[in-house]
Amino acid sequence: xxxxxxxxxxxxxxxxxxxxxxxxxxxxxxxxxxxxxxxxxxxxxxxxxxxxxxxxxxxxxxxxxxxxxxxxxxxxxxxxxxxxxxxxxxxxxxxxxxxxxxxxxxxxxxxxxxxxxxxxxxxxxxxxxxxxxxxxxxxxxxxxxxxxxxxxxxxxxxxxxxxxxxxxxxxxxxxxxxxxxxxxxxxxxxxxxxxxxxxxxxx
Amino acid sequence: xxxxxxxxxxxxxxxxxxxxxxxxxxxxxxxxxxxxxxxxxxxxxxxxxxxxxxxxxxxxxxxxxxxxxxxxxxxxxxxxxxxxxxxxxxxxxxxxxxxxxxxxxxxxxxxxxxxxxxxxxxxxxxxxxxxxxxxxxxxxxxxxxxxxxxxxxxxxxxxxxxxxxxxxxxxxxxxxxxxxxxxxxxxxxxxxxxxx
Numbered sequence: 001x002x003x004x005x006x007x008x009x010x011x012x013x014x015x016x017x018x019x020x021x022x023x024x025x026x027x028x029x030x031x032x033x034x035x036x037x038x039x040x041x042x043x044x045x046x047x048x049x050x051x052x053x054x055x056x057x058x059x060x061x062x063x064x065x066x067x068x069x070x071x072x073x074x075x076x077x078x079x080x081x082x083x084x085x086x087x088x089x090x091x092x093x094x095x096x097x098x099x100x101x102x103x104x105x106x107x108x109x110x111x112x113x114x115x116x117x118x119x120x121x122x123x124x125x126x127x128x129x130x131x132x133x134x135x136x137x138x139x140x141x142x143x144x145x146x147x148x149x150x151x152x153x154x155x156x157x158x159x160x161x162x163x164x165x166x167x168x169x170x171x172x173x174x175x176x177x178x179x180x181x182x183x184x185x186x187x188x189x190x191x192x193x194x195x196x197x198x199x200x201x202x203x
Numbered sequence: 204x205x206x207x208x209x210x211x212x213x214x215x216x217x218x219x220x221x222x223x224x225x226x227x228x229x230x231x232x233x234x235x236x237x238x239x240x241x242x243x244x245x246x247x248x249x250x251x252x253x254x255x256x257x258x259x260x261x262x263x264x265x266x267x268x269x270x271x272x273x274x275x276x277x278x279x280x281x282x283x284x285x286x287x288x289x290x291x292x293x294x295x296x297x298x299x300x301x302x303x304x305x306x307x308x309x310x311x312x313x314x315x316x317x318x319x320x321x322x323x324x325x326x327x328x329x330x331x332x333x334x335x336x337x338x339x340x341x342x343x344x345x346x347x348x349x350x351x352x353x354x355x356x357x358x359x360x361x362x363x364x365x366x367x368x369x370x371x372x373x374x375x376x377x378x379x380x381x382x383x384x385x386x387x388x389x390x391x392x393x394x395x396x397x398x399x
Contacts, residue, residue: 143304164366187336189314
């Protein structure tokens with residue numbers, strides 16, 4: 001199934017190779033950060049980007065109702081073939097362990113890394129299961145715009161795209177690259193607490 | 204038999220007032236109103252750095268005891284309305300451009316949560332969740348463990364909160380030594396206690 005994310009990286013719409021982040025271009029702080037960051041100038045690796053998109057799409061189809069399953073699949077395929085399956089809360093806790101090799105990044109950096117084909121996991125611990133997602137490369141889009149419980153969710157800015165699966169019925173948490181990293185939570189205050197993690201080397 | 208009925212009737216007659224001393228009231232958001240003559244300066248100051256921008260979106264919600272007397276108030280923002288007018292979010296003191304969501308995530312200024320006030324406008328606590336969020340989630344605030352006319356416990360429950368579904372942050376309990384409501388330890392997105 002073609003997805004906005006996969007089409008975004010096609011030759012006819014090379015969004016992943018374009019300026020991926022329209023907000024950063026308008027934001028002097030982000031521009032300054034980018035200019036100091038050697039990764040910012042790094043050209044995206046089209047094969048790595050395509051690999052991330054393909055793997056994330058496969059994870060979405062294999063584990064449509066299991067966020068930790070889909071994220072584990074991506075980690076297993078692209079980061080660590082020996083990675084143990086962990087539930088979302090456990091996975092996020094494992095990132096925090098010293099020596100795990102995972103490091104916390106800003107959303108700005110998360111998007112930049114995804115545009116280079118690197119795996120970035122986003123997530124939030126919650127009492128029961130928590131939720132984890134994979135940040136996708138490509139042009140950002142506005143959050144919201146989908147209907148949930150009879151209401152069209154408002155736009156709350158532009159965000160990177162996301163691969164997200166979930167057991168519950170919240171439509172914002174089901175994304176094969178057609179929604180943003182904001183949409184699973186759908187609320188600014190909650191989303192500010194979502195953390196992003198990568199094993200990619202620090203710049 | 205007549206005596207038994209009489210005793211039963213007297214007992215039942217006494218019940219309402221006995222129960223009335225320990226009600227669990229829920230905050231009725233429909234009663235929240237913008238202050239008639241604008242938000243007084245002392246209350247606006249509680250809204251922090253961006254008080255001037257937020258003040259037009261401030262509402263006061265009365266908390267009444269079983270006799271209908273206002274014992275507390277909640278000062279809250281109509282975050283939904285402020286966000287729609289692009290007046291809710293700031294980045295390091297400057298209005299957010301409404302575009303770069305990563306900037307909001309990484310560096311957004313905190314938006315003040317609802318503040319618990321005494322009837323005399325003294326701030327005595329902060330609720331953990333907004334009452335009028337611009338996102339999904341229906342917030343219910345309950346007042347329980349009444350001691351005389353004052354609730355000893357303020358509980359928050361958020362339903363339909365996106366992928367989080369339903370959660371209950373730790374409740375606030377009255378701490379006499381500190382003279383304010385203080386959150387019990389616990390998970391921010393905690394499981395809700397089972398309904399009795």
